[in-house]
Amino acid sequence: MEIFERLAANDYEQLIFCYEAATGLRAIICIHDTTLGPALGGLRIWDYQTEAEAVEDVLRLARGMTYKNAAAGLNLGGGKAVIMGDPKKIKSRELFHAFARYVNTLHGRYITAQDMNTTQEDMNHIHEETDYVVGLPEKSGDPSPITAFGVFRGILAAVKEVFGSEDLNSKVVAVQGLGAVGYKLCRHLHEAGAKLIVADRSSEKAEAAVKEFDAIAVSPDEIYSVECDVFAPCAKGAVINEHTIDRLRCKVVAGAANNQLADSSFGDRLMEKGILYVPDYVINAGGVINVYEEIHGYNLENAMGKAAAIYDNVQQVIELAKRGNISTSRAADRMAEERIRAKKQ
Numbered sequence: 463m464e465i466f467e468r469l470a471a472n473d474y475e476q477l478i479f480c481y482e483a484a485t486g487l488r489a490i491i492c493i494h495d496t497t498l499g500p501a502l503g504g505l506r507i508w509d510y511q512t513e514a515e516a517v518e519d520v521l522r523l524a525r526g527m528t529y530k531n532a533a534a535g536l537n538l539g540g541g542k543a544v545i546m547g548d549p550k551k552i553k554s555r556e557l558f559h560a561f562a563r564y565v566n567t568l569h570g571r572y573i574t575a576q577d578m579n580t581t582q583e584d585m586n587h588i589h590e591e592t593d594y595v596v597g598l599p600e601k602s603g604d605p606s607p608i609t610a611f612g613v614f615r616g617i618l619a620a621v622k623e624v625f626g627s628e629d630l631n632s633k634v635v636a637v638q639g640l641g642a643v644g645y646k647l648c649r650h651l652h653e654a655g656a657k658l659i660v661a662d663r664s665s666e667k668a669e670a671a672v673k674e675f676d677a678i679a680v681s682p683d684e685i686y687s688v689e690c691d692v693f694a695p696c697a698k699g700a701v702i703n704e705h706t707i708d709r710l711r712c713k714v715v716a717g718a719a720n721n722q723l724a725d726s727s728f729g730d731r732l733m734e735k736g737i738l739y740v741p742d743y744v745i746n747a748g749g750v751i752n753v754y755e756e757i758h759g760y761n762l763e764n765a766m767g768k769a770a771a772i773y774d775n776v777q778q779v780i781e782l783a784k785r786g787n788i789s790t791s792r793a794a795d796r797m798a799e800e801r802i803r804a805k806k807q
C-alpha cells in the first residue's frame with residue numbers, strides 16, 4: 463500500500479502508528495481533518511488479519527467522522543483510532559495507559575471515545591493518563607438515550623416530508639434491532655402513537671417489546687419485507703444491499719445503524735424506488751453530540767436541544783437533495799463538505 467498516495471486521495475492530515483513492547487500495544491490513530499475543530503472519534507479494538515486491513519479501517523472510519531461531525535454542525539474534525547488484537551485477550555489497564563500516552567502526544571488534535579469492543583471502564587483507564595477522552599461514565603455517560611432521541615426526531619422530519627404531517631398515529635414503523643438504541647427508539651415511537659413491528663436476534667428482547675409496546679414481532683429475516691411506513695435499521699451495517707433492497711415495502715428508511723448502505727450506489731437506488739433514505743450519519747449523530755457537550759462541561763439539556771435539531775439537519779439534507787436532484791446520501795456529503803469549505807475560506 464502506498465500510504466502517502468492513500469492519504470492524498472482523500473486529503474488526510476495524519477496517520478500515527480503506536481507501539482509499545484511491554485503491553486503489546488499496536489494501535490493506529492488517524493486524523494482526517496481538523497478544519498472545524500479537534501478530530502473526535504472513538505477507539506475500536508479489532509482482531510484485524512493484516513496491518514493493511516487495520517490501516518484501511520481507521521482511514522475509512524476517521525473520514526466518516528469528519529462528515530458526521532460536520533453535518534451535525536459541531537465544531538469538530540474527524541479522527542479515529544484502532545488497536546489491533548483480540549479484545550478478549552489483549553485488554554489491560556496498562557494497554558490503555560500506553561494508548562493514552564500516545565493520545566497525549568497529539569496535544570488535543572485527537573480526542574478519543576468509546577467504540578466497538580471498548581467499554582466505559584476502558585475509557586476510565588485512558589482518562590488516568592490523558593484528558594483527551596470523552597464519554598466518561600461520570601460525565602456524559604451512555605450515549606444511547608440521546609442517540610435514540612435524535613433518531614426519533616429524524617424520523618419525524620422524514621415522515622413530515624413524505625406524508626405531509628409528522629403525526630405518527632396511523633404510521634407503522636419496523637424496527638430492526640432492539641439493543642441500547644433500538645429499544646429506546648421504540649419507546650419514543652410507541653409514545654407518539656406509532657404501531658411497531660420489531661425483530662431482534664434475541665427472542666427475549668422481541669418479547670419484551672411485544673409486551674411493553676404492543677409490538678408485532680417477526681423474524682430477523684422477515685423484517686425486510688414487512689409492509690410499513692418506516693424501516694428503522696438499528697442493528698448492524700450494510701443492511702441495504704443487493705439481497706434486501708427489492709424486498710423493502712416502506713416509504714422511508716431511517717434508523718440508528720452505522721453504514722446502512724452496502725455501498726453508495728444503494729442511496730441512488732433507494733431514491734429511484736421512491737424511498738426516502740435518511741443518511742445514517744446525520745440521523746444517528748446524537749451520540750457524538752452527547753460527547754461533544756462533555757468537552758465544554760456536560761449539560762444534558764444542551765445535548766438534548768442539539769439532538770432535537772437533528773430534525774432540522776434532516777430537513778436541510780432533503781432540501782439539498784431535491785434542489786440538486788441527487789440522493790439524500792450524496793446531499794449529506796455535500797452539506798458536510800460545504801461546511802468545511804466555508805470554514806477554510
Ligand code: NAD
Pocket residue numbers: 605606607609638639640641642643644661662663664667682696697698699718719720746747749
Ligand atoms: P446494541 O449492540 O446494543 O444492539 C444491537 C441489537 O441488534 C442487539 O439487540 C442484537 O441482538 C440485534 N441484532 C444484531 N443483528 C441483528 C439482526 N440481523 N437482526 C435483528 N437484530 C439484530 O447496539 P446499539 O448501541 O443499540 O447500536 C445499534 C446500531 O446503532 C449500531 O449499528 C451502532 O453502531 C449504531 N449507533 C449506536 C450509537 C449509540 O449511541 N449506541 C450511536 C450511533 C450509532
